[in-house]
Amino acid sequence: MGGFLEGKNIAVTGAGRGIGRAVALACASEGARVVVNDYGVSMAGEDPTSEVADAVVKEIKDLGGEALAVCDSVATMEGGNRIVQSAIDSWGSIDGVVCVAGILRERMLFNMTEEEWDPVIATHLKGTFTVFRAACAAMKDQKSGSLVAFTSGAFAASVAQANYAAAKGGIVSLMRSAAAGMNRYGVNANAIAPVARTRMSENVPMDLDEIGDPEDVAALAVYLLSDEARHITGQIYTQAGKKIALWNQPIEIREMRTSEDHWSTTEIAKRLNSEIGQEEMPILAQLEAYRKAAQAKEKASS
Numbered sequence: 001m002g003g004f005l006e007g008k009n010i011a012v013t014g015a016g017r018g019i020g021r022a023v024a025l026a027c028a029s030e031g032a033r034v035v036v037n038d039y040g041v042s043m044a045g046e047d048p049t050s051e052v053a054d055a056v057v058k059e060i061k062d063l064g065g066e067a068l069a070v071c072d073s074v075a076t077m078e079g080g081n082r083i084v085q086s087a088i089d090s091w092g093s094i095d096g097v098v099c100v101a102g103i104l105r106e107r108m109l110f111n112m113t114e115e116e117w118d119p120v121i122a123t124h125l126k127g128t129f130t131v132f133r134a135a136c137a138a139m140k141d142q143k144s145g146s147l148v149a150f151t152s153g154a155f156a157a158s159v160a161q162a163n164y165a166a167a168k169g170g171i172v173s174l175m176r177s178a179a180a181g182m183n184r185y186g187v188n189a190n191a192i193a194p195v196a197r198t199r200m201s202e203n204v205p206m207d208l209d210e211i212g213d214p215e216d217v218a219a220l221a222v223y224l225l226s227d228e229a230r231h232i233t234g235q236i237y238t239q240a241g242k243k244i245a246l247w248n249q250p251i252e253i254r255e256m257r258t259s260e261d262h263w264s265t266t267e268i269a270k271r272l273n274s275e276i277g278q279e280e281m282p283i284l285a286q287l288e289a290y291r292k293a294a295q296a297k298e299k300a301s302s
């Protein structure tokens with residue numbers, strides 16, 4: 001207990017289980033009043049129940065903290081508004097929001113259906129928008145606040161989760177836009193790409209060599225919400241067990257210009273490879289290494 005969030009009002013989505021639950025408990029133990037939002041759904045986003053959020057509110061209250069439950073889906077504007085407004089109505093302000101809620105519907109891109117695409121985008125990307133939107137309106141008037149989004153290393157690319165990767169990439173751009181647009185109002189925005197043991201990570205089809213517990217992720221979320229991190233904005237941090245790492249900013253790294261009035265495909269074909277080329281895509285080498293390791297294992301067992 002460091003009192004990092006003493007007197008603050010924080011809303012956490014997806015706070016009924018896994019990382020969100022750990023963030024909600026850590027916020028409460030650092031002195032915050034906490035809106036615990038969870039729709040209480042299966043990993044695919046089905047069968048909602050209010051019990052999940054209620055249980056975490058009880059946990060916080062049993063530990064002497066203050067919390068209230070909101071069981072709406074983050075994928076609706078009403079849900080996003082209620083999550084933020086309930087903090088303002090009950091406690092007078094919203095000082096931080098942490099958008100953790102998420103679901104998975106894995107499928108190779110060539111087989112993915114609309115029913116697998118839409119809810120994943122709605123929960124992650126729209127679900128971050130609805131809460132950020134409501135929070136920004138209040139924080140603009142307050143002239144202070146912290147926004148924390150949850151992305152994933154998968155935003156860089158994912159073989160069997162194009163829907164999830166696209167949503168997590170969208171969240172990065174949304175977070176950066178919030179950081180740019182809200183900076184003048186004293187509001188910061190950052191994203192965490194976690195790797196932690198939860199029901200969701202149990203599903204990852206490969207060995208994760210660096211993984212921690214939800215509490216490790218929560219420690220970073222608390223720091224980013226605190227006044228000590230007020231100067232940090234527009235960043236993505238990986239939190240994976242003992243590792244915290246910073247991602248780079250997307251910038252142009254090489255350029256070429258034509259001396260003609262317009263580019264022709266012939267000129268591009270002549271110059272692009274030698275002058276600006278392409279950047280390495282690390283996942284392709286990783287996938288090749290997995291494929292070779294699997295082949296070697298198969299050979300050894302036959």
Ligand SMILES: NC(=O)c1ccc[n+]([C@@H]2O[C@H](COP(=O)([O-])OP(=O)(O)OC[C@H]3O[C@@H](n4cnc5c(N)ncnc54)[C@H](O)[C@@H]3O)[C@@H](O)[C@H]2O)c1
Binds near residue numbers: 016
């Ligand atoms: N666990 C990891 O290693 C890992 C890795 C990368 C990214 N993430 C991201 O971290 C976040 C938390 O993941 P987790 O592992 O704790 O998952 P989890 O499945 O344990 O918890 C997610 C929670 O979100 C809730 N939820 C789902 N849809 C909702 C909705 N529409 N409205 C409100 N709540 C909703 C669920 O009921 C659940 O309690 C997710 O955004 C996930 O994509 C996790």
